Amino acid sequence: MEIANDIQERLQLLQEKYAVMGQDLRSYLDGLLHADYLTYWDYIHLDTLLSLQSPRTSFPDETIFIIYHQITELYFKLCLHEFEQIANHPKLTTVFMNERVSRINRYFENLTHSFLIMVDGMDKNQFLQYRMSLLPASGFQSAQYRMIEICSTDFFHLVDKDHRDKFLENKNDIKSQFDYIYWKAGATELKSGKKTLTLEQFEKKYSKVLIELSEKNIETNLFASYRRLADKGEDMSALKNTLRKLDVLVNINWPLSHFKSAVRYLQKDPEDIKATGGTNWQKYLPPRFQKRIFYPSLWTTEEIEMWGKGWVETEVFDK
Numbered sequence: 001m002e003i004a005n006d007i008q009e010r011l012q013l014l015q016e017k018y019a020v021m022g023q024d025l026r027s028y029l030d031g032l033l034h035a036d037y038l039t040y041w042d043y044i045h046l047d048t049l050l051s052l053q054s055p056r057t058s059f060p061d062e063t064i065f066i067i068y069h070q071i072t073e074l075y076f077k078l079c080l081h082e083f084e085q086i087a088n089h090p091k092l093t094t095v096f097m098n099e100r101v102s103r104i105n106r107y108f109e110n111l112t113h114s115f116l117i118m119v120d121g122m123d124k125n126q127f128l129q130y131r132m133s134l135l136p137a138s139g140f141q142s143a144q145y146r147m148i149e150i151c152s153t154d155f156f157h158l159v160d161k162d163h164r165d166k167f168l169e170n171k172n173d174i175k176s177q178f179d180y181i182y183w184k185a186g187a188t189e190l191k192s193g194k195k196t197l198t199l200e201q202f203e204k205k206y207s208k209v210l211i212e213l214s215e216k217n218i219e220t221n222l223f224a225s226y227r228r229l230a231d232k233g234e235d236m237s238a239l240k241n242t243l244r245k246l247d248v249l250v251n252i253n254w255p256l257s258h259f260k261s262a263v264r265y266l267q268k269d270p271e272d273i274k275a276t277g278g279t280n281w282q283k284y285l286p287p288r289f290q291k292r293i294f295y296p297s298l299w300t301t302e303e304i305e306m307w308g309k310g311w312v313e314t315e316v317f318d319k
Helices: 005-020 025-034 061-088 094-114 116-120 124-133 143-152 174-178 182-186 197-216 222-231 237-266 301-305 309-316
Strands: none
Touching: 005 025, 061 094, 061 116, 061 124, 061 143, 061 222, 094 116, 094 222, 094 237, 116 237, 124 237, 143 197, 143 222, 143 237, 174 197, 222 237
């Protein structure tokens, strides 16, 4: 049987490719000849994926809770994949950065919309019972989410707003600022004000990793990259709007989706129920308290003043 010219050309290219690496094309062709066909379930490791849910109770809705959080972490991994492409690009342009940040925005849009699974998709009585078997674990302990914040902006903007003045002269002193990062204030026991076990566990496992990532991203986080491109005189209008959208998605819509869920499941007269990790969710989740903003110079004073307030009134309290 005659071999078509295009097949011969490809064989020649393959032989050249493997010769450069000191490899024998014939051996690779033998391997291809004996290999099984690739299947969908093997490619995505479906059987393993579907076996990763291990409920700690017999309540059916705990499985929903586990799977949703696993899906969330996979979306976070997609976001970090885009951040890495931006940070490592040898000749970053506004077009490339805008395309990749737009992808991150789509991931967070999907996450925010899908949070109705948590708000309305579980039986409240079941949740209030099986959640007690999860102590002291908490979604607060998502390291990937902290990495997303670190990759999005200068670390200084993640410092608790009441302590930022201490670092105005040295905004790149990551180790000193890390003690005052905003989320540590939220992980305190409601009565004593001490660090929760949730926070202690998290710091022990991830503090070094997060500090190293922060120091690595001083010049390559999204805000630093934006300023660098602006200094080159490029048209920043599209990228500015994309970053503003990211700011809203991550710092308003996403935490307030959690707040809406907390209101449904944990707000109970006369006293609110504590989160599983003991976090002060009433003060930690609402953006209007934190004023956590990645790109403050891209917003007006009035917009910053109203940060998160409208969302709370219309979505949580139906005003």
